[in-house]
Amino acid sequence: MTQSSDDTWTVTIVVPEESSLDEAGETHEFAVSENETILAAARSAGVWLTADCQQGWCITCAARLVDGDVVHPNARRYDTEDREAGYVLICTAKPRADSTLVVEQYDEFLEFRAANNKPPGNSKLSD
Amino acid sequence: MANEKEHGSGSVEPGDTSKRVGAEVIRERGVDPEELREKLIDAIGAEFTTYYYYTNLRMHLAGEEDYKEITEDARLEDRAHFELVVPRVYELEGSLPNDIRDFADRASCPDAEVPTPMDDSGGFDTEDLAVEDILEVLLEAERCAIRTWSEICDMTRGADPRTYDMAQRILNEEMDHEAWFIELLSKERDDEINPAGHFARGEPGDAPYTKNNPFNDSA
Ligand code: FES
Ligand SMILES: [Fe+2]
Ligand SMILES: [Fe+2]
Numbered sequence: 001m002t003q004s005s006d007d008t009w010t011v012t013i014v015v016p017e018e019s020s021l022d023e024a025g026e027t028h029e030f031a032v033s034e035n036e037t038i039l040a041a042a043r044s045a046g047v048w049l050t051a052d053c054q055q056g057w058c059i060t061c062a063a064r065l066v067d068g069d070v071v072h073p074n075a076r077r078y079d080t081e082d083r084e085a086g087y088v089l090i091c092t093a094k095p096r097a098d099s100t101l102v103v104e105q106y107d108e109f110l111e112f113r114a115a116n117n118k119p120p121g122n123s124k125l126s127d
Numbered sequence: 128m129a130n131e132k133e134h135g136s137g138s139v140e141p142g143d144t145s146k147r148v149g150a151e152v153i154r155e156r157g158v159d160p161e162e163l164r165e166k167l168i169d170a171i172g173a174e175f176t177t178y179y180y181y182t183n184l185r186m187h188l189a190g191e192e193d194y195k196e197i198t199e200d201a202r203l204e205d206r207a208h209f210e211l212v213v214p215r216v217y218e219l220e221g222s223l224p225n226d227i228r229d230f231a232d233r234a235s236c237p238d239a240e241v242p243t244p245m246d247d248s249g250g251f252d253t254e255d256l257a258v259e260d261i262l263e264v265l266l267e268a269e270r271c272a273i274r275t276w277s278e279i280c281d282m283t284r285g286a287d288p289r290t291y292d293m294a295q296r297i298l299n300e301e302m303d304h305e306a307w308f309i310e311l312l313s314k315e316r317d318d319e320i321n322p323a324g325h326f327a328r329g330e331p332g333d334a335p336y337t338k339n340n341p342f343n344d345s346a
Contacts, residue, residue, distance in 0.1 A: 052278050053271045057237040058169070076237040119232035123224065124165070 007034040009095035013042060013049070014066070019104040023047055038063075038070070038090040038101065049090065049103050056092035059120065062109035063088045068099025077119070085112055149289075150219055156286035163282060163290065164219035167212055170275050172234035174209040177268055178202055180239035184261050187241050187251070191258055194311055196327055198265060201304045203332020205272075208297045211337045215290055236271035239264050259316040266308035272301040296336040 011032045015023040032041040039061055042049045052060040056075025064086050070093040072078050078089055087109050088101060114121030139146045150160040181202035188194045216222065224230045231238075242260040246252040276298040283291040306323035313321035328335070 052275055053236050054274050055237055055267065055271055057271075058235045060235075120169075121232075123229035123232035124169075126229065 008032065009034070009068075010098045011038055011041065011068075011095055012098075012100040013038075013047065013063075014100065014102045015047075016102060016104055021048070021050070021104065032095050034094055034096065036094065038088075038093050038095065038099075042090070042103075050106070051091045054091040056089045059089065059109050059113070060106055061089055061091040062105040063090050063093075063101040063103040064105050064108070066100040066102060068095065068101075069097040070095050070099055079118075081116060081118075082109075082112075087112065147218070147220065153219075153287045158282060158286040160219050160287075161221075163279075163287065164216050164221035166235075166279060166282065167216050167219070167290070168221055168223070168230075169233050169235040170279060171209045171212045171216070172230045173236035173272065173275060174205045174212075176231050176234045177236065177239055177272070178205040178209065180241075180268075181205065181265070183241050184239060184265060187253070187256060188258060188261055194258065194262070196331070197307050197311065199331050200328045200333070201265065201269070201307065204300050204304070204334045204337065207332065207334035207337045208300070211293055211297065215293060218289075235275050236268060239268040259312060262308055262312040262315055266305065266312055269301055269304040269308055273298065273305060276301060293337075299336040300334060 008031045010029060013028045013030075015021055015026050015028070017025045028042070028045065028047050030041055030045040032038055037054075039049055039051050039054065050060055052058045053076075054061075056072055057077045059077075065088045066086075070088055072083075072089060072092045073094065075089055075092040078092070087105065090101065090103065110121060110124055113119065114125045138151055139148050153160045153163070181198055185195050185198035185202060188198060213223065224233070241251055241256070242264050243256040244252050276294045279294040280291060280298060283294060303323075303325060306325065310321050310323040313319040
């Protein structure tokens, strides 16, 4: 699967076994154009992944990039440290290569943010 | 004939005040009341920060009295949304964070800051501050609120009619707000007529859907 003329990429979504989604344990593959978010593409493909703000802020939609490349042009709270740790906010992430992501990583990303003293981290974990 | 659902709340002993049937009936219907109430705190954190940020946004709409009035309605209604749901958090045995910084950090929507850098003296650099940029911040804040309350409607539908009722009332007003700012931004930025279909509230921040259960008349 390579880049086609309209810059569409193949995105593979791995839904963890322990997720509460109906799709737990499944892997889904769909085409995502370079201007489309992975969340929007997944939902149009019938996979209702978890999200809230859809502005790259709340981290409800967190995922982990296993392979490939994505950009976050409109994310409101996402930094290079997040990126280097492999976390992705699929509500704002747009592919720049064929990519594979493990989705539904909110708890893990929240821990990561807390460990790095960044919101919403400790504000959600302190009690 | 046996019901599919147990309408009893068998897990709570008669006279036991350490548990709330009001929460257990939600659990029995498959929603975790603790998870729900934490989500409510995030959501009203966003209502509260938005109430704050809109104060600033509205006053920077200098000379645009009509925009200011609409923004004021949206601002006061966000406060009404906060007030409406606070008691529900406590009913579900949650609480507001003691530290307002925690409350803001966990808000489920972004800070709606005035879209301009600070100047050297620590004030807003308003030289390039455009009305349309403020309207866009307002619009995107409303859109976030719509998504959040839709999520809470999804979470509570068929399981928690009390929270669902609150969320759908708030959602009604957030959809009004989005329509207002689409109309204003379309006109201001694109010189396009894109009617909201409504007018300003009768009284500032009327909150026609969400002031059904005020703490008292001040709220
Ligand atoms: S849904 Fe809020 S960060 Fe993606
Ligand atoms: Fe609101
Ligand atoms: Fe609003």
